[in-house]
Each structure stands twice: as C-alpha cells, then as structure tokens.
Amino acid sequence: MFINAGCDLESPNEHGDRPLYISYGREANPVPVVNDCDDENYPNDFLYVQENVETVPLNINRTITSLRSCVCQGDCSSLHCVCGHSSIRCWYTKEGLLKDDFNYTDPPLLFECNKACHCWASCQNRVVQLGINVRLQVFRTIGRGWGCRTLQNVKKGSFVCEYVGELISDAEAESREDDSYLFDLDNKDVDTFCVDARKYGNVARFINHLCYPNLVPVKVFIEHQDLRFPRICFFASRDIVAGEELGFDYGDKFWVIKWKEFTCCCRSDFCRYSTDKIQDTINDYNRRMADEEAGRADL
Numbered sequence: 646m647f648i649n650a651g652c653d654l655e656s657p658n659e660h661g662d663r664p665l666y667i668s669y670g671r672e673a674n675p676v677p678v679v680n681d682c683d684d685e686n687y688p689n690d691f692l693y694v695q696e697n698v699e700t701v702p703l704n705i706n707r708t709i710t711s712l713r714s715c716v717c718q719g720d721c722s723s724l725h726c727v728c729g730h731s732s733i734r735c736w737y738t739k740e741g742l743l744k745d746d747f748n749y750t751d752p753p754l755l756f757e758c759n760k761a762c763h764c765w766a767s768c769q770n771r772v773v774q775l776g777i778n779v780r781l782q783v784f785r786t787i788g789r790g791w792g793c794r795t796l797q798n799v800k801k802g803s804f805v806c807e808y809v810g811e812l813i814s815d816a817e818a819e820s821r822e823d824d825s826y827l828f829d830l831d832n833k834d835v836d837t838f839c840v841d842a843r844k845y846g847n848v849a850r851f852i853n854h855l856c857y858p859n860l861v862p863v864k865v866f867i868e869h870q871d872l873r874f875p876r877i878c879f880f881a882s883r884d885i886v887a888g889e890e891l892g893f894d895y896g897d898k899f900w901v902i903k904w905k906e907f908t909c910c911c912r913s914d915f916c917r918y919s920t921d922k923i924q925d926t927i928n929d930y931n932r933r934m935a936d937e938e939a940g941r942a943d944l
Contacts, residue, residue, distance in 0.1 A: 667783050667848065669693050673776060676848045680785035688783070688791060694845045695776070697809050697876070703838070707869045714761035721758060721768040728770050731756035741772045742802035749882045752863045754875065759867055773865050773878050777806050781891075783851045789910050792890050793851040799885040805860060808849040808877040810842030826850055828862075832873055840877060849879065854899070855892025856909060856916040859885045862893060897930045 665687050668676040672695070678687045699705075715727040721735060729735030732755045736747050758770045780796040799805065808828050818827055818839045826842040842850035852860065861882040864875030879893065892911070900909070900918045904927065909918035917926045 671695055674780045676781050676783060678783045682785040682787055685785060692845050693847060694809055695847060697812050697840060698845050699812050703812055705869055705871050705874055709761050712759050712761040712870060714759055715764055717764040721764045721770040728756050728758045735770050737769050737772050739769050742800060743880055749861045755863060755865045757865060757867045772804050774867050779805050781848050783848060789853055791851045792853045793848055794890045795885055795887060797887050799881045801881050801884050803881045805879045805881055806849045808840055810840040810846045811844060812874060813839055813841050815839060828877055830875060836873060838873055853892050854895040854909060856911050857913040858893045859883055860891055860893040901927055901930055
C-alpha cells in the first residue's frame, strides 16, 4: 500500500504492490495515498465525489434564468463585469490567484462567471470551476489520523481544493452519530445546512486542523446563487512549500465541543488548543459569547 507521487497508476511498485489512489481517476491529478507510520488500511469507506451531492431533494434553484450573469465580450477584466460586482469586485488575477488585498480573515462571497454569462470560458473570473490543479497526497500522520499535503509549491492566493460531500440540514446533522466530517455552511439569515463528507467526499475530507493554517475556506457560487448552499473552497493563505501538510483553523466552536475527546496535536508555536492551553481558550470563548449575549440583550 505504500506509494509515491511519481509512480504510474497501473504499474506495480518495486515490491509488486499496485499504487493506491484515493481519487479513483476522478481528478485531473490523481491523489495518491501513502502510509509510512502504521498498519492502518487506506481509507475506502466513502464514495469519492467531485461535487456536493443530495440524498434528499433540497430545492436548490439551478435554472439558468435565475442566475445573475455578465454580458462581457472578453475575459471579464472590465470593472463593469456584473459577476465581479456581485463579489464587490473580481478578486482573481489573470493568473488565477486571489488579489493581494483579498481579506483572508473575513473573506467576501465570490460569484464566479457561470453558464448564463456571455464571456469567454477562459475568463479570469473562472477558477474554482476549473477543478483541482494542485498535486495533492493523502498520508498517514503520527497520532492525528490521515492528513493531506501538497506535492508542489503553492503560491498564496491559489485555489487548492473544495470541501465536498452530502448536503444536509442542521437538523439532520444533529441526528447523526458521527460528526467528524461536518462543515457548517453557517448562513445566519436563512435556514442553515452542512456538508457531511463522511459517506461522500473528496481529498478535502482529510485536511486537518492547524493552529498556524495555510488554507482559508471561502464561499463560492457558480452553478446557482442560492445563498443557503455556498461551495466551500480552500485557498492558500500563504505560500506553501512542497511536502507541507495542508490545514485550516477549525475554529473555537469546534474545539469547545470536542476538547473532552481530544486536543490539538499540531505542535505549532501558535497552538491554542493543546492540552495545556485549551482551558484558557475555552474560558476566553465563553467570555466573548457572554459579552455578545449581553450586547444583544441591551438592544
């Protein structure tokens, strides 16, 4: 089961073992799996999918007439692009990177050009829809289960991958025993939903928490503009070197729920959720929540 990034999909390695790819040929760049730590079998208890799936109808309006679209006659570099305005501005450079002044702390919603647009299919406002271009690998970590790392250098602002899985309601999420792969879509103004990558998912389901993250989740809309169901897309929040593990900050809310089961093992100098720091973090979180509640009561 041990493989390397350069081995051929069909050819056995030097030990006679055929290489394993978690993506089953469904990505432009196959995603290999490697385990140099223990005897754990490779993860095969889920269906690899490239886009979010519904197991029950959720009434997402995907009709072409519902889409706000541009009438650009070129590459959407004009300041008048309707899709760019929907995102405040077009945040992509011509190289497909997020622009230097993009807010990684509180990212805006991104509306890419869509099937109703008059622009070129190669316009600069189409990045996520082109799929995963970064070479990724799923690997076994020491003490933290499976993880994901890049096999190439990644520039800050690059799209890395999307968190995909089964779209479910918050009520359904509450009823499920295994919440390990839930990603809250967190729309406070309307009904709330989650992405559950437990049974259906892609390479992003293996991305661990890092207190010094190199990825940030950004909400992106392409084939529909239903604000209840953004696509959760990971972009590089700093330059990442080949071989570095990928990770994003799961946030205080996650650790307030999970800290009695496990604490953070990222070993970063910036770690806030390790065994010796988690209680201070929880106390700070509870104070902030109390202050917010008091502020709402005063309104």
